[in-house]
Amino acid sequence: MLHNIIHIIKHEVLLDYRQKFSIAGTVLFAIASVFVVEKVFQEIKVFSWNAIFWILFIFVSLNSMVRSYAKMTNKRYHYYYTLYDPTDLSLAKIVYNTFNLFFLACVLYFFMSWFTIDPITNKPLFFGALFLGSLGIGAMVSFVSILATKGENSHTLLAILSIPLLIPTVLLLLKITAAASGILNDSSITTDFTFLAAIDLLSIGLSLILFPSLWRN
Template sequence: MKELFLLQVRLEIRKKSVVISLVLYLLSLVFINYVSLGPLNVSSLPGVWSAVFWLTLLSTVVNTIAKSFTAERSGASIYLYSLVDPAELIISKILYGFLLCGGICAAGFLFFATLLSNPIQDMPLFALTLVLASFGFSASLSLLAAIAAKTNNGSVIMAVLSFPVVIGILLMAIKVTKNCIDGLERSASVDELVTLGAINLLVSAVSYLLFPYIWRS
């Protein structure tokens, strides 16, 4: 499993264009936000900042995870994956996706802070939310990416399948982020964080159980 995980990291680094295209995608999205929201003085509207931030991340993350299986439809990797246990494969995919999503979240926040503003008052809590949400995105989207990769119009199907599923994670994340901006006490966000953690556990357990059925073909 460790080898699988490392292999994916190595493959990704070798294809530098992919990483660069992702960063550019994110940067352009943030720039569009900046151009369209710039006149509004977003830092005075905590709800708007939080919503726009998470929507930007969502579309980037969906696009990122969507290609985690499509890239492997052809080539030697099929042979490789016929050798390994599907359960191990999905775990390594989720972990790798977690790494990528975490990177995207961090980069997204950096872009937002420089271009728009940084209204976050409770940084540690916000960082925890980012980590939990990245794991949730990765766990729920990896399985859907595997499903979408089997269809002939994968990218549209990926979006259709994933949006209703990640709404729960998104709602909780937006709420905690707004609490962080308002500088509320941490006890105000406990319910949301616990729910987020529970969603993560549920989604990764179900992915782990269901993935072998997709992989059989």
């Protein structure tokens, strides 16, 4: 099982490496949005920085996730189905998407702090939240993107279906980043982290359970 998962992830990385322009496109999207933010806000406050960071992150991740399943041509779809167990496939997808999103979040943070300000004082807390957030968002959006690619107008559908699901995660993340940037003095950060982890586990578990029934066609 682990062997299969690693194999699929390798395959994905290779595919993305071959289509460099698509990753570069997402990164460029992130940079362009950050630049717009820098131009619109002459002087950005810490609270708005947090809000904008997570909003940009949602859009960047939706943008990159739409590739995740849309890039699968029909032929490869069947190839995957005959080759691997759906549970392995979805686990591999979640792991790959998590690291993909974490990478994008780091890129976004790098450019946000370069162009505007860097309000984060507690870096380990922030990156921990970033990782758990990427995990949760990755699991949810990769599940929803399968649904969205089957419908018409999949790009809009992905946003409509996933944004309401992401709101609890994003609210928790906002709270944690506010604490990490020192504007919120909260002692219940550990409970927030537990909640975030619980939501992550919930969405991973659900996608593992529901993925096989979606995969069969």
